[in-house]
């Protein structure tokens with residue numbers, strides 16, 4: 125494989141050196157930051173997440189900071205989910221849309237103060253977006269990308285590791301809530317969150333010069349629990365039904381199509397971007413929906429790097445947007461974005477690399 129040429133547009137995270145020392149074998153760019161996607165032993169990396177504890181460099185989950193008199197107004201204008209009851213110290217998962225109601229990002233919105241928010245973004249430029257909207261609407265806000273880089277600690281033993289560093293109070297944090305902490309003089313925020321369904325925490329490092337130190341603190345605390353490095357695990361996240369915005373969505377996907385309708389509040393104000401389109405889509409119905417697809421055969425299929433056609437009776441009905449060999453179900457599984465005319469239980473054929481693979485559609489999450 126050719127290498128990815130280094131460039132100053134593509135930045136290392138504060139944990140970069142630490143992950144090299146761990147033997148990282150692959151990266152993917154995310155918000156122009158390199159994040160690890162493998163350490164050479166995918167079975168062990170999956171097993172640790174499912175049965176032990178795993179630590180991830182997710183510094184690419186950048187924070188778009190919105191601060192100032194109109195910060196709460198702007199954050200709501202960007203969010204078709206009602207944030208009026210969000211309190212300081214609480215995060216909320218929010219599908220953000222453009223004016224057409226197309227999903228453009230799905231950040232965790234963290235409320236740090238009444239006039240201070242962080243959008244913990246997926247891979248698209250929400251700083252550019254937020255600044256444009258703020259300027260067009262004449263809002264008094266300052267929008268920046270502060271020096272904040274999350275690390276995730278995920279897996280059933282994550283509470284033991286994080287509590288042994290910061291204290292037992294972390295065990296009482298509710299999902300998506302966060303609080304401040306200091307360890308060895310390093311300022312962090314600790315949230316009950318992370319891109320897996322195995323539970324855990326995210327530690328938001330607030331000083332990029334101390335990434336290696338923080339990594340080593342977690343590494344040491346995790347030693348009794350056999351902690352090891354990991355990453356947002358494609359196998360686990362597909363098994364669990366977690367959406368990858370940009371990976372499982374295209375330039376016309378709306379939140380209803382990809383199971384995010386429950387995070388859209390149609391009663392939010394008319395000034396919220398995309399809300400009129402979303403009301404219309406909800407009323408008129410949408411074309412596609414997201415299901416699981418289970419393929420025949422017990423041979424692990426290789427890397428999934430583009431969308432594959434899904435056919436019924438020789439006609440294309442949608443796309444398989446991502447796929448993985450499921451270690452849990454011992455099958456190749458994936459997400460299907462298909463016409464609403466096709467549903468769970470239906471037999472389909474997936475066109476992959478010149479092959480036609482039989483499979484069936486099912487509800488998500490897989491079980």
Ligand code: THG
Pocket residue numbers: 185216217230231232244245246247274317318319320326366367
């Ligand atoms: N953590 C933080 N920032 C992030 C992510 C993260 N930014 C990018 C990306 N991940 C955003 N996407 C998601 C997608 C799903 C979830 C979190 C972030 C998630 N969903 C749960 C679910 O779908 O079951 C819970 C949703 C809910 O019930 O509110 O956790 O991981 N900091």
